[in-house]
Amino acid sequence: MLDNILFFAILVKKGTKSVKIVTDTMNNKKVPESAISRLFVYLRELIELAKVGIHNISSAELGERVNQSDAQVRKDLGHFGQFGVSGAGYNIEELKSALEKILGKDKAWNVAVVGAGHLGSALLTYPGFEAHGLKVAAAFDSDARKIGRELGDITIQPIDDMAKAIKAKNISIGIIAVPAKIAQEVADKLISAGIGCILNFAPAGLTVPENVKLKDVDLSRELETLSYFLANKKSV
Amino acid sequence: MLDNILFFAILVKKGTKSVKIVTDTMNNKKVPESAISRLFVYLRELIELAKVGIHNISSAELGERVNQSDAQVRKDLGHFGQFGVSGAGYNIEELKSALEKILGKDKAWNVAVVGAGHLGSALLTYPGFEAHGLKVAAAFDSDARKIGRELGDITIQPIDDMAKAIKAKNISIGIIAVPAKIAQEVADKLISAGIGCILNFAPAGLTVPENVKLKDVDLSRELETLSYFLANKKSV
DNA sequence: GTATGTGAAGTAATTCACAGCT
DNA sequence: AGCTGTGAATTACTTCACATAC
Numbered sequence: 001m002l003d004n005i006l007f008f009a010i011l012v013k014k015g016t017k018s019v020k021i022v023t024d025t026m027n028n029k030k031v032p033e034s035a036i037s038r039l040f041v042y043l044r045e046l047i048e049l050a051k052v053g054i055h056n057i058s059s060a061e062l063g064e065r066v067n068q069s070d071a072q073v074r075k076d077l078g079h080f081g082q083f084g085v086s087g088a089g090y091n092i093e094e095l096k097s098a099l100e101k102i103l104g105k106d107k108a109w110n111v112a113v114v115g116a117g118h119l120g121s122a123l124l125t126y127p128g129f130e131a132h133g134l135k136v137a138a139a140f141d142s143d144a145r146k147i148g149r150e151l152g153d154i155t156i157q158p159i160d161d162m163a164k165a166i167k168a169k170n171i172s173i174g175i176i177a178v179p180a181k182i183a184q185e186v187a188d189k190l191i192s193a194g195i196g197c198i199l200n201f202a203p204a205g206l207t208v209p210e211n212v213k214l215k216d217v218d219l220s221r222e223l224e225t226l227s228y229f230l231a232n233k234k235s236v
Numbered sequence: 237m238l239d240n241i242l243f244f245a246i247l248v249k250k251g252t253k254s255v256k257i258v259t260d261t262m263n264n265k266k267v268p269e270s271a272i273s274r275l276f277v278y279l280r281e282l283i284e285l286a287k288v289g290i291h292n293i294s295s296a297e298l299g300e301r302v303n304q305s306d307a308q309v310r311k312d313l314g315h316f317g318q319f320g321v322s323g324a325g326y327n328i329e330e331l332k333s334a335l336e337k338i339l340g341k342d343k344a345w346n347v348a349v350v351g352a353g354h355l356g357s358a359l360l361t362y363p364g365f366e367a368h369g370l371k372v373a374a375a376f377d378s379d380a381r382k383i384g385r386e387l388g389d390i391t392i393q394p395i396d397d398m399a400k401a402i403k404a405k406n407i408s409i410g411i412i413a414v415p416a417k418i419a420q421e422v423a424d425k426l427i428s429a430g431i432g433c434i435l436n437f438a439p440a441g442l443t444v445p446e447n448v449k450l451k452d453v454d455l456s457r458e459l460e461t462l463s464y465f466l467a468n469k470k471s472v
Numbered sequence: 473g474t475a476t477g478t479g480a481a482g483t484a485a486t487t488c489a490c491a492g493c494t
Numbered sequence: 495a496g497c498t499g500t501g502a503a504t505t506a507c508t509t510c511a512c513a514t515a516c
Contacts, residue, residue: 032507033461040460044439058475067441070475071509078477086476086515103460104467132459172466197462203280205303213465215458222451223368224276224339225269226433229449230408231340268485294497306497307487314499322493322498 035076036103041066042073043099050092058089110137110171112195114186115178116146116156119201123175124151137169142182159186163193173197180204187214271312272339277302278309279335286328294325346373346407348431350422351414352382352392359411360387373405378418395422399429409433416440423450 045065060070077083080102084090100106111134113123142159149156174190176183183202201217208214281301296306313319316338320326336342347370349359378395385392410426412419419438433449444450
């Protein structure tokens with residue numbers, strides 16, 4: 001049994017002006033981030049369907065299964081091309097591999113975790129990354145006592161080695177799990193080391209250049225939102 | 237040090253049609269959920285500012301600090317009333333207490349955790365709830381071996397006792413941390429026990445009546461989205 | 473007949489811009 | 495002069511509806 005466990009939560013930060021995401025596709029139209037998120041849901045459903053041995057599905061059926069309208073399904077797919085057959089629907093195998101390609105699930109990405117406190121340690125040993133094509137390849141901390149320690153199968157390195165290690169190991173995702181005060185500093189270091197994508201667990205509003213994808217993670221806001229809905233619930 | 241840690245992530249599920257949120261205010265206008273989420277950020281910033289001894293702030297300054305436009309700040313506040321002074325800005329203490337009231341942070345809510353596996357256990361011992369006015373008041377599991385076990389200061393009860401306990405302890409938030417297959421079943425039980433608000437950690441599309449607030453939590457989708465952005469990044 | 477793909481219509485959220493208050 | 499509060503304009507996302515393809 002686990003004795004000490006931590007949990008955290010992701011919140012898609014919507015208003016960050018410093019982040020303009022490169023979501024253009026084939027024909028230069030912007031794809032809503034929500035659409036991409038739904039594509040992953042379609043993909044998962046398709047994988048399930050494939051397992052069951054079904055080979056074909058209509059947008060209406062697929063939508064039904066994931067609580068979306070048929071039009072939404074078609075529009076979402078439409079951002080990336082034409083995958084269906086008029087009158088017949090979509091071939092599940094084909095659509096599945098098309099989505100895997102579009103969504104980058106056919107590739108693996110190296111991840112660096114910065115900060116080896118509770119949360120950082122959690123991330124280092126979190127088993128879910130691999131299933132999503134992510135490989136934790138390095139961990140950093142500024143605390144001398146933590147450096148050299150092994151967690152999972154990687155060794156914690158000093159933050160000053162970050163730039164070198166990130167380039168050497170071809171790491172493209174940085175996860176920030178440090179206190180809020182130094183989060184921006186860490187972000188800057190990651191960015192100057194050439195990282196493309198930051199998952200930020202610190203409750204701090206980070207500023208990043210437009211070509212870096214920032215995703216903020218904030219359990220507190222989610223929990224808090226719950227209290228709002230309770231406080232303002234109309235007793236129907 | 238922690239040996240075993242888990243982490244999870246919240247994703248605001250946007251397309252769920254079954255969930256129509258009661259976000260009406262004073263004058264019956266709908267308030268975007270994103271606005272509410274931002275209000276919490278403003279509130280946190282105000283608390284910081286109050287600590288530093290600042291008493292007044294303009295929408296532009298506040299916005300600056302949290303990466304929002306001045307107009308956004310004013311619009312968000314405008315949904316709930318008029319808190320500012322023309323030409324002078326907002327009194328920090330006043331705005332702080334107004335927001336605390338609006339957002340329900342002045343109340344405490346009882347929470348039930350269903351499912352005492354890794355994630356459920358994590359939640360039971362997660363120290364962050366209290367800071368947000370949430371109190372874990374009960375935990376349930378269907379596994380006979382887990383029943384009776386103590387985690388933190390609460391005892392795991394059989395799922396069949398749920399309805400009783402929820403009413404007895406005046407619990408208004410249910411957290412679902414069970415496998416996807418039984419998530420809907422658990423949700424139905426929670427709802428019929430009169431729960432108002434569900435935080436769902438199972439990767440399952442739950443259906444709930446309109447008067448129940450459902451919030452889905454899904455680390456996978458967040459992680460996945462990262463790969464998409466890497467896969468489709470324009471190298472600029 | 474059946475289901476796609478896609479402009480057009482509709483709905484929602486954000487940003488603009490300025491009248492009016494202090 | 496400075497800043498709020500708020501309609502109007504803009505931008506973004508979703509739903510409709512139908513011409514088109516099988």
